[in-house]
Amino acid sequence: MTTELTPLYPQLPEKALIVLIGASGAGKTTLARTWPAFQVLSLDSLRGWVSDDEGCQDATADAVDVLHLLVDRRMARRRNTVVDATNVSSDARAPLVAAAKRHGMPAIAVVLGTPEVVCLARQVPRPANRTVPDDTVRAQHKARIHSHQSLHGEGFNEVHFAENLYRLEPFLRRLSEARDADLGLDGGDGLGDLLLVRRVFGPEILPLWQWKHRSAVAGGDRVAEIRLGQLYLTLALRRNVDGEGDYGFDVLVPCPFDPECSGDAWVPAYTVSCLHRALTGQLDNHEDIVCTVHGGFDDVDQEADDHASNLDDDPEGRADIDAQAMTALHG
Incomplete structure (x- = not known):
């Protein structure tokens, strides 16, 4: 006889209002970064949007106005939304919960129970305009503790402590999917196909880059071309270059062993400097060159x-x- 195991960690809804609650320095921003950036509304960032300075406390009221507007509009669109703000008072939380209820979205409270001494220590390395006074941090920490028992009564559907959340797996899954998009392994034809190119050769090369989807010149590996006027280079995306999961590019150059060779000769290209050297013939006798007919120098x-x-x-x-x-x- 088997019994269904109860999950050790709570799963959050895919579409909800998630309100992070904790004193300054509790780790709210670090936790918020485990969600996609578009889903996170950070009060610090909104201060920057309205004042050009994330630490400008005089801009807090304007930033809160923008926060409430964005929460309402995202709830209306039923978009998962994470609010990265202190939120230790019921007055700060009430408009957020009201927006969720108004649009039939669940409201989830996530409490960060970071010890007061840790919150205080994290203020030390921060720039002056981002440092919260110790007395304020202590007051926030105390308010967070006292608010825990009232969160359900405020309208939150669920209340969780951050240390109990099941965030590592979805976070790593998102990073893995983003890496697949970087490498063009997700089947897409958009910018994701070019992010690895940007990383290796720089953003300036992107307008000249074109994937040659039906090319068989690289034995089944993806082929691209960089062309400007009459000059061009052909490249191949190689998998498992130095081990499982490693990726890199080879550039097509003449066979160094026979000027009349009809085979393709490839040499690794690590930077945009390699592309320049390939175009000017400086890689034609590179020690790592491999011809499909003659092999390498060895x-x-x-x-x-x-x-x-x-x-x-x-x-x-x-x-x-x-x-x-x-x-x-x-x-």
Whole structure:
């Protein structure tokens, strides 16, 4: 007989108003960053939007007005929304809960029970305009403790402590999905396809970059082209370059072993400087170049060693070669 296991960590609704409650320095912003940026409404950021200074306390009232407007509009659209503000007083929480109820959205309180001494210590390295006085932090911490018992009565559907939340898995999943988009592995054709390109070669290269979706020149790997006028470079996106999960680019260059070789020769390209060197021929004899016909320099050297070894085993053959060389020299 099996019994269904009760989850050790509460799962938050996918669409809700999530109000973070804690003193300054409790870790609200760190927790908020585990949600997508568009879902987070930070009072500090809104101060910056209205005053050009996130630490401008004189702009708090204006920032709160903007916060309430954005919460209402997001609730109307039924968008998951995280409020990153101190929220230790019922007066600060009431308009937020009212907006959720007005649009039929659940309101979730997430309490950060960070010890007072930790909240105070976190003020020390902050810039002067972002440092909250110790007396204020102590008052916020006390208000947070006293408010816990009243949160359900204020209209919150659920109340959770932050340390009990199941946030690591969705956070890592989101980062993993973003990385797949960076690498163009999500099947999309938008900017996500170019984020790895931006990271390796810089944003200036993006307007010239074009994926060649039907190209087979790289043996099944994705192929792109950088073109400006008559000049262009062909690149391939390689997987598992130095190990499982590693990615990188190769650039197409001439075969260094035979000028009439019809194979493709590839050399790693790590930066935009590599692209310049490839275009100007400075990578044509790079030690890591690999031709699809001749292989790399190690392969060619091994073929030469094998050929010399065969001649050592066949003295008459070497004599014939020496005789042909002498004839060629003397006409």
